[in-house]
Amino acid sequence: MAFRGPKVWLWRWRRNPLKRRADMVESWVVLGVWALTVLAGVLAGWATAGSVEDGLARERVEWRPLMGRLTDRAPGKPAANGSASGDRVWAKAGWTGPDGSAHTGQVRVGPGSAAGTPVTVWTDPRGRLVTEPVGAAQARLRASLVGGVAGLGVALLPFAGGRVLRGRLERRRVAQWDVDWARFDALRGRPAA
Structure with missing residues (x-):
């Protein structure tokens, strides 16, 4: 590794009798690489x-919300005093698509939710179950x-x-x-x- 002295602003472009062609090539390479790096990144x-x-x-x-209903009881015990604890479990739900076809899938609901509980499901234009956008x-x-x-x-x-x-x-x-x-x-x- 070559000895490096103190940093001087724009030293690569200053006149110097010891500067050789390789030094000038490196100065343009550095400038070009930084310009290309910034441009490509942005x-x-x-x-x-x-x-x-x-x-x-x-x-x-x-994506559209549809009303569905749980087909089975959700696993787990409901939160005490009916408060929402933030815990969610997967449960099977059924809903009718915009074209009238019946669909089923897994949705996140509160633990211990009873079968028949209404749930909001989100579907894409093909009727597939998706997350809320x-x-x-x-x-x-x-x-x-x-x-x-x-x-x-x-x-x-x-x-x-x-x-x-x-x-x-x-x-x-x-x-x-x-x-x-x-x-x-x-x-x-x-x-x-």
Whole structure:
């Protein structure tokens, strides 16, 4: 590893009689990699967030609540004093789809709910059982989080490629220094080490 001195702002573009072509190439590689990293990350994050938010908005429009009834008693004991404890169990429910066909499926209900208890079930346009769609605020949050993760993931690709390229340039530069020092030592009459 080469010796690194104190950091100087924009040192890569300053005039220096010791700067070689490899140093200038590295400066443009660094600039290009950072620009590509930021651009790729922002575009991927923005596109992914938009896609997720559109999908969740489509779910809010297409998914419909229907009234169903438990077909069997739910497992467990009901909460004391009829209070809702927040615990939910899976129970079998039946409902009639918009086309009049009968459907059954597993829904989350309070423990010990009696057979015939009315429950709200959410279905997609094909009549399949789905979860309740998320609200607009939660959809924006979820889209932002997924977009941020996707943007970071995509931005890692040019960043990692740039690090590999800079490592190769660094090794080539150090090897060139060795050649130059050997040539300098030969001019001074010293034997090469």
